[in-house]
Amino acid sequence: xxxxxxxxxxxxxxxxxxxxxxxxxxxxxxxxxxxxxxxxxxxxxxxxxxxxxxxxxxxxxxxxxxxxxxxxxxxxxxxxxxxxxxxxxxxxxxxxxxxxxxxxxxxxxxxxxxxxxxxxxxxxxxxxxxxxxxxxxxxxxxxxxxxxxxxxxxxxxxxxxxxxxxxxxxxxxxxxxxxxxxxxxxxxxxxxxxxxxxxxxxxxxxxxxxxxxxxxxxxxxxxxxxxxxxxxxxxxxxxxxxxxxxxxxxxxxxxxxxxxxxxxxxxxxxxxxxxxxxxxxxxxxxxxxxxxxxxxxxxxxxxxxxxxxxxxxxxxxxxxxxxxxxxxxxxxxxxxxxxxxxxxxxxxxxxxxxxxxxxxxxxxxxxxxxxxxxxxxxxxxxxxxxxxxx
Numbered sequence: 136x137x138x139x140x141x142x143x144x145x146x147x148x149x150x151x152x153x154x155x156x157x158x159x160x161x162x163x164x165x166x167x168x169x170x171x172x173x174x175x176x177x178x179x180x181x182x183x184x185x186x187x188x189x190x191x192x193x194x195x196x197x198x199x200x201x202x203x204x205x206x207x208x209x210x211x212x213x214x215x216x217x218x219x220x221x222x223x224x225x226x227x228x229x230x231x232x233x234x235x236x237x238x239x240x241x242x243x244x245x246x247x248x249x250x251x252x253x254x255x256x257x258x259x260x261x262x263x264x265x266x267x268x269x270x271x272x273x274x275x276x277x278x279x280x281x282x283x284x285x286x287x288x289x290x291x292x293x294x295x296x297x298x299x300x301x302x303x304x305x306x307x308x309x310x311x312x313x314x315x316x317x318x319x320x321x322x323x324x325x326x327x328x329x330x331x332x333x334x335x336x337x338x339x340x341x342x343x344x345x346x347x348x349x350x351x352x353x354x355x356x357x358x359x360x361x362x363x364x365x366x367x368x369x370x371x372x373x374x375x376x377x378x379x380x381x382x383x384x385x386x387x388x389x390x391x392x393x394x395x396x397x398x399x400x401x402x403x404x405x406x407x408x409x410x411x412x413x414x415x416x417x418x419x420x421x422x423x424x425x426x427x428x429x430x431x432x433x434x435x436x437x438x439x440x441x442x443x444x445x446x447x448x449x450x451x452x453x454x455x456x457x458x459x460x461x462x463x464x465x466x467x468x469x470x471x472x473x474x475x476x477x478x479x480x481x482x483x484x485x486x487x488x489x490x491x492x493x494x495x496x497x498x499x500x501x502x503x504x505x506x507x508x509x510x511x512x513x514x515x516x517x518x519x520x521x522x523x524x525x
Contacts, residue, residue, distance in 0.1 A: 143317045144255075144259050144317045144318045144319060145256060145259055145260075145268060145271045145272060146271075146313070146317070147310070147313040147314045147316070147317040147318050148211075148252045148255065148256055148271075148272040148275070148314070148318070149271060149272050149274055149275035150275060150306075150309065150310040150313050150314075151211070151214075151215055151218075151248060151252065151275065151307075151310040151314060152248075152249065152252070152272050152273060152274070152275025152276050152279070153275035153276070153278055153279045153283060153306065153310070154215075154218065154275075154279075154303060154306040154307045154309075154310050155218060155244070155245050155248060155249075155275075155276070155279075156275060156276040156277075156278075156279025156280060156283060156284075157279045157283035157284060157287055157303050157306065158187075158218070158221075158222055158225075158241055158300075158303045159187055159242075159245065159279075160279065160280060160283075160284045161283065161284050161287035161288060161291070161299055161303070162180075162183050162184055162187070162238075163184065163284070164284060164285075164287070164288030164291070165287075165288060165291045165292075165296045165299060166180040166181055166183075167180075168291055168292065168295070168296040169183070169234070169296050172295075172296065173230065173231045173234065175231045179231065180231075182235070183234065183235060183238050185479070186235045186238050186239050186242075187238050187239070187241070187242040187245075188242070188475045188476075188478060188479050189239065189242070190238065190239035190240070190241070190242025190243050190245070191242045191243075191245045191246045191471065191472055191475045192246070192472045192475055192476055193243070194242060194243030194244065194245065194246055194247060195245070195246025195247055195250060195468040195469055195471055195472035196246075196465065196468065196469055196472070197243075198214070198243060198244070198246075198247040198468075199246075199247045199250055199251065199464055199465045199468040199469075200465065202247070202251075203464065203465070206320060207251055207254065207255050207464075208255075208314070208318050208319070208320050210247070210251050211248065211251060211252060211255065211314050211318065212311060212314060212315060214244040214247055214248045214251075215244070215248070215307055215310055215311040215314060216311065217240065217241070217243055217244040218241055218244040218248070218307045219304050219307035219308055219311065220240065221237055221238070221240035221241025221242070221243070221244070222237075222241050222300045222301075222303045222304040222307060223300070223301070223304045224236075224237035224240060224241075225237040225238060225241065225297075225300040226297045226298075226300035226301045226304065227297075245471065245475075246468045246469070246471040246472045246475070247468045247471075249272075249273075249467075249468070249471040250464060250465070250466075250467035250468025250469070250470065250471050251464050251467070251468065252272055253269050253272065253451055253455065253467045254455070254464050254467055255318065256268040256269050256271070256272045257269065257455070259319075263401055264401055265401065265452060266396075266397045266398070266399075266400035266401045266404065266407075266448045266449065266451075266452045267394075267397040267398050267400075267401050267448070268397075269397060269447075269448045269451050269452060270393050270394050270396060270397025270398070270447070270448040271394075271397070273393050273397075273444070273447055273448065274390060274393060274394070277386065277389040277390045277393050277444060278390065280385075280386050280389060281383060281386030281387070281389070281390070285379065287299045287302065287303065290302055337458075337465060337466060337469060339457065339458075341457040341515050342454060342457045342458055342466055344511050344512075344514055344515035345450070345453050345454040345457050345470070345515055346454060346466075346469060346470055346473045347473075347508075347511050348408075348412075348450060348453070348508045348511050348512045348515065349450045349454065349470050349473040349474055349477060350473045350474075350476050350477040350480065351477065351504045351505065351507050351508035351511065352412055352415065352446050352450060352477065352504065352505055352508045353443075353446070353473075353474045353477030353478060353481065354477040354478070354480040354481035354484065354501075354504045355415060355416075355419060355481060355501040355502065355503075355504035355505050355508075356415070356439070356443040356477075356478075356481060356501075357477065357478040357479075357481030357482050357485070358481035358482065358484050358485035358488070358497060358500060358501035358504065359419065359422065359439060359481075359485065359497055359498055359501045360385075360439070360443075361481065361482040361485050361486075362485050362486075362489060362494070362497055363378075363382070363385075363436070364378050365494060366426055366494055366497065366498075367381060367426075367432055367436075369494055370426040370427065370432075370494055370495070371426050371427070371428065371429055371431075371432035372429060373429065373432070381432075381433065381436055382436070384433060384436045384437040384440065385436050385437065385439065385440040386440060387437065387440065388436070388437045388438065388439065388440025388441035388442075388443070388444070389440045389441075389443065389444045390444075391440075391441055392440060392441035392442060392443065392444040392445035393444040393445070393447060393448065395441075395445055396411055396444065396445035396446060396447060396448045396449055397448035397449075399411075399445075399449070400448050400449040400452055404449060404452055404453065404456065405453075405516060407449045408446075408449045408450065408453050408512055409509065409512060411442070411445045411446040411449050411450075412446060412505045412508050412509050412512060413505075413509065414442045414445060415442040415443065415445075415446060415505045416502055416505040416506055416509070417442075418435070418438045418439055418441075418442040419439075419498050419499075419501050419502040419505065420498075420499075420502050421435070421438075422435045422439065422498040423495065423498045423499060426498070447474075450470070451467065451470055453512075453515075454466050454467065454469075454470040454473075455467050455470075457515070481501070481504065484500055484501075484504075485497050485500065485501065487500075488500035
């Protein structure tokens with residue numbers, strides 16, 4: 136393999152991550168358009184987000200097990216094909232029920248793509264750059280939030296929401312082609328696998344605790360981010376028109392935090408897991424007073440983005456290294472499902488805090504999650520069966 140090939144292959148994975156990120160989040164900006172066109176309520180249209188998350192949680196273990204004996208490049212190509220078909224089906228869906236089904240189909244590729252892609256990314260670089268390689272791939276997800284989602288929303292508003300899904304399908308076709316050209320074939324034939332053995336790996340105490348750490352860590356982010364617009368408008372005094380530009384700060388924080396977290400994890404994985412979770416805790420505690428002013432709110436939004444994605448590469452490497460070899464792809468894919476489960480739990484708990492105590496309680500409720508995650512990470516570090524490189 137040439138020295139120039141790994142970065143190109145990583146960019147191919149990043150392209151796939153970008154497309155998947157756009158299709159997951161762009162629906163948020165098109166709920167009113169979809170609801171009006173398909174004659175359903177906005178709340179019913181919102182369930183298209185939940186349906187996608189369910190598809191990720193279900194698809195991650197099932198597709199990873201089903202493709203365990205396939206060459207990893209072939210797995211990635213098959214997943215992008217599912218992604219393209221799912222989004223094309225979204226664009227063609229004549230009814231709400233069929234759109235929901237198409238969303239679930241598109242989501243099936245999500246967890247396994249990031250899970251297997253994480254394993255492939257770590258094979259493309261020297262051992263000391265594994266976490267950074269994962270971070271580079273996840274940059275596609277962060278850029279999807281900054282550029283892809285606003286552009287997809289704009290396109291949907293101008294040309295109809297179906298045009299957005301056609302555009303996302305086209306992105307998937309481009310990603311398929313780039314992966315086919317740039318990602319190297321497996322050097323060795325895939326090992327014979329036993330799904331029962333892989334599931335036993337998932338049952339290891341350190342792997343389970345690592346997955347729980349991911350769920351709790353990311354639940355804190357979405358407990359706040361789900362309600363970021365009312366927080367900025369009612370607590371900080373911003374006008375509705377200011378929300379989208381402010382969210383660019385969040386997106387910038389995502390990109391920077393993702394890359395910094397990956398680099399730090401390469402140097403010292405275990406300390407970075409704790410440092411990133413502690414940083415997230417500090418940001419959430421400080422958000423309550425910072426949101427009281429416009430300047431403080433801008434700092435808080437950028438810091439939340441940074442802290443949110445500074446945890447992603449370390450937590451992904453944390454779970455993969457606890458799985459160590461057998462079951463690594465499955466553990467990696469299930470950890471992506473754990474991120475999505477955290478999203479759902481966080482939004483739910485944030486809503487409970489809002490209903491019971493008001494907007495001011497959301498950040499305090501969110502801060503309980505990384506605190507619990509740090510406690511579980513301590514148990515993981517003490518009780519791991521397989522050694523984690525530090």
